[in-house]
Amino acid sequence: MTKKISISEGFKGEEAIALPLDILQMQKLLPAKKNLFITHIGYYPEARYHLRNRDQGCNEHILIYCSEGMGWVTHENRTVHLSADTYYLIPAGEAHSYGSRDSNPWSIYWLHFKGEDSGLVQSLKGKPLALKNTGPQSKKHSLDLFHNIYENLKFGYHAETLDYISFTLLYFLASLKYQEHYLRNSRLNSENIMNKCIAIMKENLEKKLTLQELANLVGYSSSHLTRLFTEKMNSSPMTYYNRIRLEQACQYLKYSSYKIKEIAFKLGYFDPYHFSRSFNKEMGITPKIYRQQYYIPTDQINQ
Structure with missing residues (x-):
């Protein structure tokens, strides 16, 4: 029997940033410490054979956005399928697995984050969130915030940058929960x-x-x-x-x-x-x- 191929990372064209440990410790000293803050962020294009299994969960909350293709998430004793323009949030410490469909592999934007729970994590967790299509550009607006976070991190880990990113992350999650309000402002x-x-x-x-x-x-x-x-x-x-x-x-x-x-x-x-x-x-x-x-x-x- 042929063993199924599985890959956790290392996809052609992928981009990722993992904040160093000393920077993560610095986050706790910032004015925005009570908000959520990024630990890892990245993008996997056409991630064929992508698979992650975490029986004990992860130390961070995980947000996955499927931009193209299809994949799945097993969490809370059920499996949900993600297609283009769909998000899924997995809280820290909760067992889960996720992966890409072999026939139509997903491309995903993803981020890991920590911090005191603002309430948004609980309100968004455990359900696929499809971006509402209220106009030809609507599906791209929330990703503008993702790119803004990523581009700022590429320029370094200055205290002001980390503080800004912490607040932007909170706004990013709010843009998913309150899509109509956010899209009105984004236009x-x-x-x-x-x-x-x-x-x-x-x-x-x-x-x-x-x-x-x-x-x-x-x-x-x-x-x-x-x-x-x-x-x-x-x-x-x-x-x-x-x-x-x-x-x-x-x-x-x-x-x-x-x-x-x-x-x-x-x-x-x-x-x-x-x-x-x-x-x-x-x-x-x-x-x-x-x-x-x-x-x-x-x-x-x-x-």
């Missing part, structure tokens, strides 16, 4: 971030703004901002930025007397040839032809 926040990004882009049309600079200005990681922007605008930030630079180029070509090479340099292009290629690719004609067709002399404007 507004998402719109505000997009408006701020576009305003920054327009303020920097004459400078070659990079994705990292834009992300820093709005306080997000570049990968997180790209995901949010693409979901909202159906375009990556840099594609959108280049588009509005070319829209400004059209304005210059149509209404100003700047030479084409001057327009190129004003909009941060390496040289006039690079500008012409980009313009032609987006507009279907060269800057020279565009000017010949649409240029309006200054003395005719507003007439």
Whole structure:
């Protein structure tokens, strides 16, 4: 009989952070000590043959979010099946096992956490929690908080960072319990971030703004901002930025007397040839032809 393969970790493309013991001890001294705090956090993509058995439970609470595929959790003498966009919370000290379906392996975001129980653990435990679909982006909003926690931990374990993460974790759990309230606020926040990004882009049309600079200005990681922007605008930030630079180029070509090479340099292009290629690719004609067709002399404007 062939022995069934099982893997607890080490999946291709996985990401994980385990906080050092001295940092976990430091957590108890922070102002947020009465709140919950992260001990481990990570992501397992397409985790085929994933399996964990803990007859004595775990020292930490465990939250699993299945983003794709399917898996299962055995807890409290029953087995529940998780599919895409479903959470499950296992309290510390309670026996359990969980794993991925062989035929359609899950991709999971997961975190372990400790701390004095805020009441949220008991209210969320032991049941699969499906994210409510109240709009095309709704299933991604709670994960924004997960990514925010993960990205902050990547930058180190400063006391202020740990304090912030502790409060964010509490907010993250609350976003699962009170989804309608959270999604209402998240839609507004998402719109505000997009408006701020576009305003920054327009303020920097004459400078070659990079994705990292834009992300820093709005306080997000570049990968997180790209995901949010693409979901909202159906375009990556840099594609959108280049588009509005070319829209400004059209304005210059149509209404100003700047030479084409001057327009190129004003909009941060390496040289006039690079500008012409980009313009032609987006507009279907060269800057020279565009000017010949649409240029309006200054003395005719507003007439």
